[in-house]
Structures are given as C-alpha cells and as structure tokens.
Amino acid sequence: MHKKLLVSAVAAATLLVALPASAATPTPGAPGAGDPYYPTYGNGGYRVSHYDLRLKYQPATDQLEGTATLLATATQDLSRFNLDFALDVSQVLVNGHPAKFAATGVQELEITPDAPLANGSRNTVVVRYTGKPSTVSRYGFTAWQRTPDGAVIADEPEAAWWWFPSNDHPSDKATFDVSVLVPDGTQAISNGVLTSQSSKLGWTRFDWRENKPQATYLATLAIGKFDITTGTSPGGVPVLNAYSPDLGDNADAARASVERTGELVDWLSGYFGSYPFSSAGGYVPNVPTHYALETQTRAFYSPKQFAGGANTSVVVHELAHQWYGDSVSLERWSDIWLNEGFATYAQWLWSEHEGEGTAAQLADYVYTSHPANDSFWTVKPGDPGPDKQFDAAVYDRGALAIQVLRNTVGDDAFFKLLKAWPAEHRYGNGTIAQFQALAERISGKKLDDLFRTWLYTPSKPALPAAAKANLAATAPAAEPRSWQQIKVAQDH
Numbered sequence: 001m002h003k004k005l006l007v008s009a010v011a012a013a014t015l016l017v018a019l020p021a022s023a024a025t026p027t028p029g030a031p032g033a034g035d036p037y038y039p040t041y042g043n044g045g046y047r048v049s050h051y052d053l054r055l056k057y058q059p060a061t062d063q064l065e066g067t068a069t070l071l072a073t074a075t076q077d078l079s080r081f082n083l084d085f086a087l088d089v090s091q092v093l094v095n096g097h098p099a100k101f102a103a104t105g106v107q108e109l110e111i112t113p114d115a116p117l118a119n120g121s122r123n124t125v126v127v128r129y130t131g132k133p134s135t136v137s138r139y140g141f142t143a144w145q146r147t148p149d150g151a152v153i154a155d156e157p158e159a160a161w162w163w164f165p166s167n168d169h170p171s172d173k174a175t176f177d178v179s180v181l182v183p184d185g186t187q188a189i190s191n192g193v194l195t196s197q198s199s200k201l202g203w204t205r206f207d208w209r210e211n212k213p214q215a216t217y218l219a220t221l222a223i224g225k226f227d228i229t230t231g232t233s234p235g236g237v238p239v240l241n242a243y244s245p246d247l248g249d250n251a252d253a254a255r256a257s258v259e260r261t262g263e264l265v266d267w268l269s270g271y272f273g274s275y276p277f278s279s280a281g282g283y284v285p286n287v288p289t290h291y292a293l294e295t296q297t298r299a300f301y302s303p304k305q306f307a308g309g310a311n312t313s314v315v316v317h318e319l320a321h322q323w324y325g326d327s328v329s330l331e332r333w334s335d336i337w338l339n340e341g342f343a344t345y346a347q348w349l350w351s352e353h354e355g356e357g358t359a360a361q362l363a364d365y366v367y368t369s370h371p372a373n374d375s376f377w378t379v380k381p382g383d384p385g386p387d388k389q390f391d392a393a394v395y396d397r398g399a400l401a402i403q404v405l406r407n408t409v410g411d412d413a414f415f416k417l418l419k420a421w422p423a424e425h426r427y428g429n430g431t432i433a434q435f436q437a438l439a440e441r442i443s444g445k446k447l448d449d450l451f452r453t454w455l456y457t458p459s460k461p462a463l464p465a466a467a468k469a470n471l472a473a474t475a476p477a478a479e480p481r482s483w484q485q486i487k488v489a490q491d492h
Contacts, residue, residue: 024077026077028081029078030044031044035332035333036332037332037386040107041157041168042168043083048172051070052177053066054069055180056180057150058182059150063131064131066087067126067127067128068165072125074117074118076119078117082104082108083108083109083167084109084158084161085127087136088131089127089165090128092127092128099113106138136162143159145285145289149224149225152222152285153222157217159216159220160219163221170217170329170331170429171429174213174214178191178210187242189242190208191295192208192209192210192298193210194207195208195209213427228241233263234262235265235266237280239261239262239279239281241281243258244303249307250304253306253309254284261315261319264315265319271415271419272418273423276322276326279297280298280319282315282318292318292491311485311488314485317347320346320347321339321343324343324421328422328427332431333389336390336394340394344398345399345402348363351481360472366396369479379458381455382451401455404469405450420438424438
C-alpha cells in the first residue's frame with residue numbers, strides 16, 4: 001500500500017573546526033527535498049545516516065517525551081538547515097553546541113547552528129521535544145492513532161513528524177535505534193530486532209534496532225498490550241508478530257493470516273531473492289483504519305482487513321514490499337509503481353500458487369473489466385500524481401503492466417529481473433527509468449513503447465496493443481476466485 005558511520009569522540013571533535021576562509025559562503029539548506037508531489041517534504045543540504053530515538057510515553061495522557069539524536073553529513077556549506085517535525089521542541093544542539101531553532105511553515109523545524117557546517121562534515125544533531133501527538137494536525141489530519149491502551153503510528157507518505165524530527169523523504173534512508181519507556185504492563189513495538197528489555201520503578205524500557213537503511217515513513221511504533229509470538233521461518237528468518245487482545249471477531253482471522261509470515265517470506269524469497277532484513281513480522285492493533293502498511297520488518301495491519309476471514313494475500317502484499325519499497329525504496333514519490341505494482345503482482349503469483357487464478361487470468365480480468373471510458377484508464381501508474389498516488393489503477397493497472405512485461409520478455413528474463421532489481425539496488429533507491437534500463441539489459445529488448453503504453457498513457461491501450469501483449473482481451477474475463485482478497489490490500 002498504500003550512510004552509516006559512527007565517529008569517535010576524537011573524530012567528532014574535529015567536526016567543530018571552522019570553515020576555511022577560502023570556502024564558499026555558507027547558505028541555507030532547502031526546506032524541501034525537491035519532490036514535485038510533496039514540495040515541502042524532506043530537506044536539502046544534508047543526509048542522515050542514523051536516528052537514535054529515546055522516548056517516554058504515557059498511554060493514559062498521550063504524553064510523549066523524546067530526545068532524537070541524528071548523525072548527518074552536510075552536502076553543502078550550511079548556514080542553517082531544516083528538519084520535518086510537528087511537536088514542541090525545547091532544545092537543539094548541533095555538535096554539542098546550543099543552536100537557534102524555530103517552527104516555520106507547516107512542519108518545518110528550522111535550525112541555525114552556532115557555526116556553519118562544512119560541506120562533507122559529519123555532524124551530530126540533538127533535539128529534545130514533548131507533545132501529545134494525537135492532538136497535532138498537519139494538512140488537516142493526524143497520523144498518530146490512539147488505541148484503547150496506547151497508540152500506533154503507521155502511515156504513508158508521512159508519519160515521522162508526529163514522533164521524531166527527520167529528513168522526511170524516502171530518498172534519504174538511515175539506520176534506527178528506538179528506545180521506548182512505558183509503564184509496566186505496557187509494551188512497545190518497533191522495527192527490526194528487540195535488543196533489550198528492562199524494568200525499573202514502575203517503567204519498562206524496550207530497545208529496538210533496525211540495522212539496515214530505512215525510509216522515515218517506514219519507521220513504526222506501537223504502544224499498548226499485545227499478545228506476541230516469536231519463531232523463525234523454515235529458512236531461518238526470525239519472525240515476531242503481535243496482536244491486540246481486543247480485536248473481537250477479527251482476532252482469529254488476523255492470527256490465521258499473519259502467523260503465516262515466515263512461510264510467506266520464504267516463498268517470496270524464491271521470486272525476489274534472499275530476504276533483505278534481520279527479522280520479519282507484523283502487528284495488528286485495535287485501530288479503526290482499513291489499510292495495511294509495509295513498515296519495515298514489521299508490517300502494520302488493520303483488524304478490518306480480516307473482517308471477511310483469513311487473508312494471506314494481504315500479507316503477501318506487505319511482505320513483497322520488504323523487497324520492492326523497503327530494501328529498494330523510491331527515489332521520488334512518482335515512482336510509486338515500483339512499490340505497489342510489484343506488491344500487487346506478488347499477490348497474483350500467490351493466487352496462481354493457490355490455484356485461485358493465474359497471473360495471466362488476473363491480467364485479462366483487469367483489462368476486460370474496465371471499458372475504455374472508465375476513469376480507471378486515466379490514471380498513469382508511472383506518474384499518477386499526488387491525488388491518485390494510491391488509486392486502484394496504480395495497483396491493478398500497475399500489475400497488469402508487469403504481466404505485459406512478462407509476456408513480452410519471456411519467463412526466463414522476467415524472473416531474472418524480479419531478483420536482479422532488489423539485488424542491484426539493495427538498501428538503496430531506484431527509479432522507473434532505471435528499472436526499464438535493467439529490464440532492457442536482461443531481456444535484450446527495447447521497451448520504450450511498452451512502458452509508454454501501459455504506464456504513461458492516460459487511456460486504455462487499444463486491442464492491437466493488448467493482442468501484442470498476449471492478453472485475452474476480446475471478451476469479458478471471469479472474476480478470479482482470489483480477486484476479492486487481492487483488493488483488500490488496496491485500502492489506504
């Protein structure tokens with residue numbers, strides 16, 4: 001759905017050296033990352049390699065206290081820079097020195113260090129803050145969800161502002177340490193691996209570590225009471241799942257779905273290559289939302305996604321994102337097809353595996369079930385625009401384009417491509433143009449016409465194009481048995 005070097009104390013001290021007289025005049029970093037879909041999201045002038053978040057949360061009052069430490073490298077001579085954040089800040093330190101700060105724009109924290117930061121310098125930024133996140137609204141909403149016994153943060157394309165300051169754009173990924181202090185009897189769940197848990201004076205601290213680069217919107221936090229299960233996949237991947245105890249009629253269906261995570265991780269590895277992270281899993285909190293999200297290593301599921309019974313298809317979708325979206329992330333939000341098209345196509349492969357409709361049958365159904373005058377075809381999966389970023393067409397037409405690609409290049413090249421993309425861009429970012437170039441290199445075919453027709457044309461590809469793509473497009477196709485379960489993953 002919807003880079004990493006710690007410096008010693010001695011080395012850190014060298015960062016405080018003033019800019020040489022010959023250096024360029026320091027200038028402010030841009031207040032956005034330059035993404036045309038979300039011009040104010042992210043920032044310029046630096047890149048973050050690590051976030052260390054030390055938090056304290058009181059579920060009864062929704063009071064959050066935090067200290068965020070960011071390790072950041074300047075990419076220009078910086079006079080000041082911005083972080084994306086929406087809570088109340090009490091102090092900012094840059095390289096140990098107090099810095100001036102001010103809230104500007106909608107979600108900007110503007111920081112002016114006491115001395116300019118040299119291009120290429122590694123810097124430590126500390127931000128102390130407090131707030132009640134559920135009361136904070138930006139762009140007309142809050143991503144922080146209160147639950148009967150705590151809170152959850154999982155949203156796309158933005159979520160970080162409500163719980164930690166960040167360079168909030170997927171083009172700047174970093175590792176994370178998340179340490180959360182909560183009252184005894186309450187649990188805190190985040191990404192990666194639980195490295196320690198300790199209790200003292202009525203409070204329990206949970207320490208989580210995600211040691212592979214992670215986009216800020218993929219960082220998640222769930223606080224409350226959970227039934228936690230642990231184990232390993234048959235292939236040896238550690239798995240941790242969690243369920244709120246008050247899921248009602250959806251509890252068993254949720255568990256029957258998410259508990260298959262280990263099996264499905266191994267199955268997807270057969271198509272996409274080795275699992276890219278040190279743990280896998282998911283959690284189902286008591287929230288009223290309908291969507292799921294591929295939060296890295298620990299997917300978020302709404303209980304209502306299981307209202308119709310167990311649904312392994314939605315689990316396949318979120319787990320496929322661990323390769324397509326998490327390990328290899330978007331360079332810009334217009335590349336959303338690289339996330340949602342491939343996660344949906346993984347569901348088509350699962351449907352085929354389960355005998356509930358082949359990928360070819362699903363492609364035929366998508367093509368024939370939408371007439372030419374259907375607005376479905378006006379959405380371009382390769383550049384849908386911010387208002388249509390999570391439209392059904394990005395998922396369904398996006399997966400259809402992948403089946404067309406498969407039919408065009410042949411199975412040998414196609415399945416090599418499915419593994420090559422996450423292997424060549426592992427822990428990094430990618431664009432559709434780069435994906436097309438890789439597909440052309442592996443297949444030996446020019447694919448400009450295919451990508452233009454199926455991803456970038458705001459109209460239904462004509463019958464000759466469908467016939468060329470080996471679609472059975474002249475008569476309405478029957479709805480595959482898997483279709484209704486596949487659609488559940490598109491709620492966002």
